[in-house]
Amino acid sequence: MRALRLILTGWRFHVKSLTLSAFFLLTSAIQPILFATMAYFMFRAGSTEQSLLYVALGSGLMGIWSSTLFGSGGAISWQRWQGTLEVSIAAPAPFVLVLIPITLATATIGLYSLTATLLWGKLFFGVPFDLEHPLLFLLSIPATIVGLGMLGLVLAASFVLYRNANAMSNLLEFPVWLVTGLLVPLSLFPGWVEPISWVLAPTWGVRAIRDAALGGGDPVGAILMSLGLAVVYLGIGTVLIGYFERLARERATLSLT
Amino acid sequence: MAVIEASELRRTYRTTTGTIRRRRVEVEAVRGISFEVAEGELFGLLGPNGAGKTTTIKMLITLLVPTSGSARVLGHDVVREAGEVRRRVGYVFGGERGVYERLSALDNLRYFAELYGVPGREQKTRIAELLDLVGLTGREKERVEGYSRGMRQRLHIARGLLHDPPVLFLDEPTIGLDPVGARELRAMIATLAESGKTILLTTHYMFEADSLCDRIAVIAKGKIVAEGTPQQLKGGVAEGWVVEIEVYGIEDVVLDRLRAVPGVRAVAVEERDQAQLVVVQTDSGQELTHALLSRMDGAAVGRVSSREPTLEDAYVALVGES
Amino acid sequence: MTHVRVFFIGGYIAYRALFNWMHPSYYIPTMLGAPLFQILFFAYIGRYTGLKDDAFFVVGNAVQLSAMAGVYGMAMTIGGERWTQTLSPLLATPANRLALFLGRSLPLIANGMVTSVFAFGVGWWLLDFELAAESIPPLAAIVLVSAVACTAFGLLVGAIGLRARDVFFLANLAVFSLLLMCGVNIPLDAFPGWMEAISRALPLTHGIEAAREVAAGAGFADVDHLFWTELGIGVFYGAFAYALFRFFEADGRKRATLETM
Incomplete structure (x- = not known):
């Protein structure tokens, strides 16, 4: 109960903090809009028939992934830089409960990307916004955010151990867009790609959101997969964070000085 | 029983130097420090920059694991019972960092109250009391990025007191403050000491240690070179x-x-x-x-x-x- | 705010700029890994949509990637100087501005060439892309001139960065705009006329067009007009950037804005 309350308070706090950063907001809206525009043109000029809403939702999820990747991947370095890492670790709350709200918030901020690409698509490309299953669509969004947020927890912990979080973030933006089927169906890839996609939250997030919006598929199953993966990520993330904390206390890497 | 007991604390850092041929270098920051602080005492660690004051404090508040030696706070071991120690100590360091700039003092305090496990129904009154104590009432809804150094430092103090800890660690709290701000902060520290809190303060200002502390340990190059009341040291x-x-x-x-x-x-x-x-x-x-x-x-x-x-x-x- | 900005911008400097780029833990993921997946990403969208064949995307992205480093590098050089507060001391020196900043562009262009070679290699290795040996010298010349033109464009971004609040954001916007507009992944005829007109005025567009023809077997003589147009566009942006730079420098001295954050 306490933990839940802490996560909720922390999440609100960090969403507010990120929202007040003009820089973060501009980046999380403009980059996805540019990529969405590219995707609209490519799909429109191509010969394959595909609904533009498919493209808009896929581009929006690309934005959610970018925001999680850069936000969560750099979360610990950012806290260290701000001087809040030490204060947070010195608090009695388990550090993983401090970090979860942060990574969830970075995924949540990705909703600005989704909203931006949908609005942009509607205004300039006439993308219709008709939902097959409005209720499932509403459920699929928080499920996707939770899945990506928990994946962010794993990223936060593993990137800080690699020590060059920015390089890892740079590396992982395109491949995850690619192998989670955000714009291109997985059937185009060699067979070994599919198992990789199963363990990545965006795969299920985009399926849940898209199937709920466009119909077909199994949105409920995808929502459950997203939430199930979130639990697995939480387990892995907790172990990694514990390891990081121990290591940091031994090696004195909590502060900048 | 002493509230803080440090026994033969040591801490070495391993760093690497050189870009092409990397060499491992061991730096001994703290080289066997022992002292005790009694309940209600204001104890000063006085020493020049780089003497090992901050490293000592970080070991006591569980942020660093000692290379050897041991320390206990209120009877709890700082390595094995880190959680118990964290619940009972407040930590304030000097400088402008360590708060979320884009948000208000109130937001910051609410957030950290949750991290420090202050029960929900107590948070409101506790935060109001602290804002009053540190003189930020009326400014609490402004974003921290617009605060002066002194205001930020007072916000730090409020944050450190959220869970009403019996033991306070203040690491060079007046650093970078203007003379008036520093004097106000010293008055606040004196008030906290009078209210019965056990305080460990580090500083490199002589007069600060002299005017505030009951007892002082002078620390240089990782070792305590003298210990006693200001009068005894003089x-x-x-x-x-x-x-x-x-x-x-x-x-x-x-x-x-x-x-x-x-x-x-x-x-x-x-x-x-x-x-x-x-x-x-x-x-x-x-x-x-x-x-x-x-x-x-x-x-x-x-x-x-x-x-x-x-x-x-x-x-x-x-x-x-x- | 300053702190948050330093963090994000500090992060951003590292994000796509060339700071610490010589360290393998940074260089390999950022300068080789990310480009690899960028090419695959667009080529696969191409395959799925049936828009164009692999060669279209390999050439487009390989040329764009070599040019991107120039835009980021140049903009970040000036923005970074301002950030580390070294811009004023630098401007206090009597050194020739043009030489000063062009000198800095050389390693960026060299780095861009390396990325480009790697990108063509990826296309040959993982995608359906072939290149005849005799196409390599003209292709190298085209990649080089595109990189030079984009570096000049980067200088313009940097010059605007002398006055704008956020050169890092600007540089990002510039790079993504080039990616969108210059025919890297979208054939220009898919654009409405006004967009195509803008594309024709940007660097990179003619370079990519020339590179595609050469890769498809054309000789240098067949594309020399594109080559010279690309160079001309580069010279135009370079000159414009230089004039703007001098203007802002003089004006900045008057209004003391060179060190503002």
């Missing part, structure tokens, strides 16, 4: 005498010659505008002045004076000897 050099010689350029050989004069305890050099001031602490009295001057041939000597020692001299002597 007493250590009270019988001596200080000779100050103004010179225009002086070489180390000459300083060594001065140190060799019988009756000389310590020699230190302070940079002045265009000259240096050689401060010599002696055992007996003025008769050494002549002996000192006679060993300074080659140096251009200006004004020479002598006086009684101060706490600052005691400190300089202690740190200089180590």
Whole structure:
């Protein structure tokens, strides 16, 4: 109960903090809009028939992934830089409960990307916004955010151990867009790609959101997969964070000085 | 029972230097420190930058694991019972960092109240009390990025007190504050000490330690070189005498010659505008002045004076000897 | 705010700029890994949509990637200087501005060439892309001139960065705009006329067009007009950037804005 309350308070706090950063907001809206525009043109000029809403939702999820990747991947370095890492670790709350709200918030901020690409698509490309299953669509969004947020927890912990979080973030933006089927169906890839996609939250997030919006598929199953993966990520993330904390206390890497 | 007990604390850092041929370097930041702080005491760790003060504090508040030795806070081991220790101590460090800039003081305090496990129904009154205590009432809804250094520092104090900890660790809290802000903060620390909190304060300001602390440990190069009340520390050099010689350029050989004069305890050099001031602490009295001057041939000597020692001299002597 | 900005911008400097880029833990993921997946990403969208064949995307992205480093590098050089507060001391020197900043562009262009070679290699290795040996010298010349033109464009971004609040954001916007507009992944005829007109005025567009023809077997003589147009566009942006730079420098001295954050 306490933990839940802490996560909720922390999440609100960090969403507010990120929202007040003009820089973060501009980046999380403009980059996805540019990529969405590219995707609209490519799909429109191509010969394959595909609904533009498919493209808009896929581009929006690309934005959610970018925001999680850069936000969560750099979360610990950012806290260290701000001087809040030490204060947070010195608090009695388990550090993983401090970090979860942060990574969830970075995924949540990705909703600005989704909203931006949908609005942009509607205004300039006439993308219709008709939902097959409005209720499932509403459920699929928080499920996707939770899945990506928990994946962010794993990223936060593993990137800080690699020590060059920015390089890892740079590396992982395109491949995850690619192998989670955000714009291109997985059937185009060699067979070994599919198992990789199963363990990545965006795969299920985009399926849940898209199937709920466009119909077909199994949105409920995808929502459950997203939430199930979130639990697995939480387990892995907790172990990694514990390891990081121990290591940091031994090696004195909590502060900048 | 002592509230804080440190026993033979040691901490080494491993760093690597060089980009092409990387070498491992071990730096001993703290080299066997032991002390005890009693309940309700305001204990000062006084030392120059890099003496090991911050490292010591970080070991006591569980942010660093000691390389060897042990420490207990309120009877809880800082390594094995980190959670217990964290629940009972408050930590405040000097400087502008450590708060979320884009949000208000109120947001920051609510957030950290949750991290420190302050029960929901107590949060509101507790935060209001603290804002009042640190004098931020009325400004609490403004974003921290618009705060002055002094206001940020007071916000830090409020954050450190959220869970009403019996033990407070203040790491150079007045650093970078203007004189008025620093004085206000010292008054606040004195108030907290009067309210019965056990406080460990680090500082490199002599007068700060002198005016606030019940007891002081002088720390230099990772070791405690003296410990006692401010009066006792002053007493250590009270019988001596200080000779100050103004010179225009002086070489180390000459300083060594001065140190060799019988009756000389310590020699230190302070940079002045265009000259240096050689401060010599002696055992007996003025008769050494002549002996000192006679060993300074080659140096251009200006004004020479002598006086009684101060706490600052005691400190300089202690740190200089180590 | 300053702190947050330093963090994000500090992060951003490292994000795509060339700071610490010589360290393998940074260089390999950022300068080789990310480009690899960028090419695959667009080529696969191409395959799925049936828009164009692999060669279209390999050439487009390989040329764009070599040019991107120039835009980022140049903009970040000036923005970074301002950030580390070294811009004023630098401007206080009597050094020739043009030489000063062009000198800095050389390693960026060299780095861009390396990325480009790698990108073509990826296309040959993982995608359906072939290149005849005799096409390599003209292709190298085209990649080089595109990189030079984009570096000049980067200088313009940097010059605007002398006055704008956020050169890092600007540089990002510039790079993504080039990616969108210059025919890297979208054939220009898919654009409405006004967009195509803008594309024709940007660097990179003609370079990519020339590179595609050469890769498809054309000789240098067949594309020399594109080559010279690309160079001309580069010279135009360079000159414009230089004039703007001098203007802002003089004006900045008057209004003391060079060190503002």
